[in-house]
Amino acid sequence: MYTRTSATAPGGRYPVTATSTWDVQWEGAGQSGRLTVTRASSTSLAIGELQVVGAG
Secondary structure (H helix, E strand, C coil): CCCCCCCCCCHHHHEEEEEEEEEEEEEEECEEEEEEEEEEEEEEEEECCCCCCCCC
């Protein structure tokens, strides 16, 4: 949640990072295993307008 526009942030943008983790258990052909994979990606975004939704 952003409470201010990004106008005063460095470069006029906020840095953001998204991370997902997959935990997979598998079985087949008499074998089984477990695999955990984590991926992360970063970028920046500009927030130019804020609106209050559902305040109460």
